[in-house]
Amino acid sequence: MVYDVWRGRWRLVVGDVESESMALVPLDEGEELADEPMVDHESNLMDSLELATTILHRLRPANSHELGQMVFRNAVASGVLLMALILFWWLTVTVFASELGSESAIDSLIFSLNFKWVAALVPTLVFTATALMKLSRERSQPWPGLFAGSMLILALFLSIEPLGHLTFGGAPVVLMLHSARLFVLAVMVHYCASMFLDALLLRWVHDLSNEFDIFEFEDASGEGQADEAALSA
Secondary structure: OEEEEOOEEEEEEEOOOOOOOEEEEEOOOOOOOOHHHHHHHHHHHHHHHHHHHHHHHHHOOOOHHHHHHHHHHHHHHHHHHHHHHHHHHHHHHHHOOOOOOHHHOOOOOOOOOOHHHHHHHHHHHHHHHHHHHHHHHHHOOHHHHHHHHHHHHHHHHHHHHHHHHHHHOOOOOOHHHHHHHHHHHHHHHHHHHHHHHHHHHHHHHHHHHOOOOHHHHHHHHHHHHHHHHHHHO
């Protein structure tokens, strides 16, 4: 039996056999309750298993072998998109900038950024928003989703701003190419980041499956949810 007094810890100990009186004896500073680390470990383990189950429900690998193949496919696809993104940005924003009308681009209404800065900011916003959306969905946290939505709206505004100048400001028609380039960059960044983050999550689940039977836990969780749904119906 344990009794907590103020900020110190005290425990009840029984006296000698002839006396049934009990006394409060303080615990040493380095002495901890034996069950507290075990409770924390079990809680962290259950959180990890629930997160792994959520990932398995979303991505649907059939077994551990397919899980490893999904890591490979997502990693390769994200690498292909990453290099395509880098080459597209380099060619369209720097090498052939004058041919595509970058010199005639109107500065953004936000901090008077030129087109090169906007072309760098939009992919950064989309990448950060994609990572925050993954965090919000997998961990069921509202704040990352809030910031992700705000960043996506800002990236969308920067992408369609050249069209706004074209429509309402009498800007040259070449500004349509600016919006097209920004949209292509945003889409490529989103899918590249999404697939790479899925590869990281699947790799984490694969490592966890080496210690625990994740698929058996996932099946048991799915059966429990089905039973609850049938009872509620």
